[in-house]
Amino acid sequence: MTADRREQPPLPAPCPEPAEPEEACAGLRGFPCAPLPPDPALCLESDQLRRRSLERRVLQKIEEAEGYGFGLDEQRMLNAFFDMAQEYDSRRDLLTICVLLPMIFFDQEMRVYLRSGQDSWRLARCLHLPQQLPPFEPPPRPAVRGANFYAPIKGRKDTGELLGFPLEHGVIGWIEIVGGAALSSSRQLFFEKYAGRIGYQMHNRLARAKNREHLTFIQNLVADIGHNVIVPNMTFKLFFNRLRGSITALERLLMEAPHDTPRDFLNELDIVQTRLRAQYEEISHHYEQTSLFLETLLRRRHFEEGRYVLEKRLVNLRKQVVEPQVERFRPRLTDRGVCIDLSMGGIPDKPVQLMADLGLIAQVYANLFSNAVKYTRTVTTPEGQTKKFMAYGWDILPDAFGPNRPGVKLNVFTTGPTVPQAERNGLFQPGFRASTTGSEHGTGHGLAFVRQVVDLHGGVVGYEAAELGNNFYIVLPIEPQEQE
Structure with missing residues (x-):
C-alpha cells in the first residue's frame, strides 16, 4: 500500500439492521424444541455428482487466482471491497466505495459509468469531475483508449430484466482508470477483475430493489383486494339472509294455503320451494367456504412477514373442516363417478379438536379432495369387482411425536395405480407431478401447499401405497390442553 495515501473522509455508518424477531418454538407447548428429522437429500453423500462438480470449480478458481499473481495490497483491496459491500446497502455507498478504494490503496483515480438506457450511459461516481467525458462509448472488453484504461462492468444473465432494457454483451457500465494506459498488464488485469466484482454487487442491489418494489406492489394489491373484494363480499351475506327470508315466507304460505287450493298447484309449489331451499343451502355453503379461503390466503400479515402466519384457534376437526369439504366436493366426485366409501375406517364418533388455523387446514383438505376428484381411477378387487372410490378418516396416535406426545393421523385414500x-x-x-397423473391438468402446487401448512403446524406429511390405490396422510400434534 502506498505510504502517502490520501486521507479520505469516513463513510457514514450503515443503518442498523432491524432486529430479527425471536423465533417461535415449533415444538409442542410444554415440551422443549427438538430438531426436525434430517433430510437425506441435504447430505453431500447423497449428492456426489453435485459435490464433484463444485469441487472441480473450487480447484479451478484456486488455480486461476494463483495465475493472476495479485500482490498483497491488491488482495487486501478486494477483501476490503467485499466486506464493505456487505456492510453498506445503498447503491450510492457502493459506488463511493468503488472509487475510494483504488485511491486509498494505490493513489489511483477511478471513475464509474453506468447505463441509463439501452443507448445511453452516464458518469455515476468519481472523485473529481473530469474536464471532458469520453467522446465514445467504452468498449465491451478491457482496452486502453488514449491515456486511460477501461474495463466493462458486466451483470448476470437476468440483469437486463431488472433494469428494464436489453444489455449488449451483458455490459451495465465501465470503470475508467485515469492514466491506466501506463499501468502494468498485471495491474490492468487486477482492475478488470475488480470491475467484475462491482458488476456482481450491482446486480444484487438491483435484485433487492426489484424485490422491494414487488413486495410494495403486493402489499398494495392486498389492501386493494381487501377494500374492493373482501369487504364488498360481505354484502352477499345480507343478500343471502334476504333470500332465506323469502324462502321461509314461501314455506309459510304453503303451510297456510287455503283448503280449496288445488292440490296439484300446491305440489308444484312445494317442489319449487324445496329446490330453492337446496340451491340456497349449496350456494350459501360455497360462499362461506370461498370467503374463508379468501380471508385466510389474503391475510395482511402473510405479506408483511413474507410467509404464512398462523392464527390458531380451537377447531372441531370433523364439523368445521372435514364435513364442509366433503359436502363441497361431493357433486364433483359424483360427476366423475367417484364413490365415497367409509368402510375403511371413516371418522370416529369421538370429536377431535385441534389448535389450528381453520382456513389453512380447511384448504389442506380441499387440496387433497381436489386431487381425489382428478386422480381416482377404477380398480379391480381381488374378488373381481370393479370399484372407483375415495375414503377418508383418522386415527389417534398416542406417541406420534414422542412419548406421551399424541397426534392425529388424517388419511385421504383413492383407488388407482400406485x-x-x-x-x-x-x-x-413444488412443481412435481407423478407419472400416474396422466393427462389431468395440474401445476404440482397442491401437495407442496399441504406440506407447507402442515409444517407450520408442527406436523408431518406422507404417502402410503396400498393394495387398491394411494393413501395421502398428514399427522398433526394434539397439544396437551386439547385433550382436557
Whole structure:
C-alpha cells in the first residue's frame, strides 16, 4: 500500500439492521424444541455428482487466482471491497466505495459509468469531475483508449430484466482508470477483475430493489383486494339472509294455503320451494367456504412477514373442516363417478379438536379432495369387482411425536395405480407431478401447499401405497390442553 495515501473522509455508518424477531418454538407447548428429522437429500453423500462438480470449480478458481499473481495490497483491496459491500446497502455507498478504494490503496483515480438506457450511459461516481467525458462509448472488453484504461462492468444473465432494457454483451457500465494506459498488464488485469466484482454487487442491489418494489406492489394489491373484494363480499351475506327470508315466507304460505287450493298447484309449489331451499343451502355453503379461503390466503400479515402466519384457534376437526369439504366436493366426485366409501375406517364418533388455523387446514383438505376428484381411477378387487372410490378418516396416535406426545393421523385414500417408488420422495415438492397423473391438468402446487401448512403446524406429511390405490396422510400434534 502506498505510504502517502490520501486521507479520505469516513463513510457514514450503515443503518442498523432491524432486529430479527425471536423465533417461535415449533415444538409442542410444554415440551422443549427438538430438531426436525434430517433430510437425506441435504447430505453431500447423497449428492456426489453435485459435490464433484463444485469441487472441480473450487480447484479451478484456486488455480486461476494463483495465475493472476495479485500482490498483497491488491488482495487486501478486494477483501476490503467485499466486506464493505456487505456492510453498506445503498447503491450510492457502493459506488463511493468503488472509487475510494483504488485511491486509498494505490493513489489511483477511478471513475464509474453506468447505463441509463439501452443507448445511453452516464458518469455515476468519481472523485473529481473530469474536464471532458469520453467522446465514445467504452468498449465491451478491457482496452486502453488514449491515456486511460477501461474495463466493462458486466451483470448476470437476468440483469437486463431488472433494469428494464436489453444489455449488449451483458455490459451495465465501465470503470475508467485515469492514466491506466501506463499501468502494468498485471495491474490492468487486477482492475478488470475488480470491475467484475462491482458488476456482481450491482446486480444484487438491483435484485433487492426489484424485490422491494414487488413486495410494495403486493402489499398494495392486498389492501386493494381487501377494500374492493373482501369487504364488498360481505354484502352477499345480507343478500343471502334476504333470500332465506323469502324462502321461509314461501314455506309459510304453503303451510297456510287455503283448503280449496288445488292440490296439484300446491305440489308444484312445494317442489319449487324445496329446490330453492337446496340451491340456497349449496350456494350459501360455497360462499362461506370461498370467503374463508379468501380471508385466510389474503391475510395482511402473510405479506408483511413474507410467509404464512398462523392464527390458531380451537377447531372441531370433523364439523368445521372435514364435513364442509366433503359436502363441497361431493357433486364433483359424483360427476366423475367417484364413490365415497367409509368402510375403511371413516371418522370416529369421538370429536377431535385441534389448535389450528381453520382456513389453512380447511384448504389442506380441499387440496387433497381436489386431487381425489382428478386422480381416482377404477380398480379391480381381488374378488373381481370393479370399484372407483375415495375414503377418508383418522386415527389417534398416542406417541406420534414422542412419548406421551399424541397426534392425529388424517388419511385421504383413492383407488388407482400406485405412485412408482422412485417418484415418491418428490410428491410434496413444488412443481412435481407423478407419472400416474396422466393427462389431468395440474401445476404440482397442491401437495407442496399441504406440506407447507402442515409444517407450520408442527406436523408431518406422507404417502402410503396400498393394495387398491394411494393413501395421502398428514399427522398433526394434539397439544396437551386439547385433550382436557
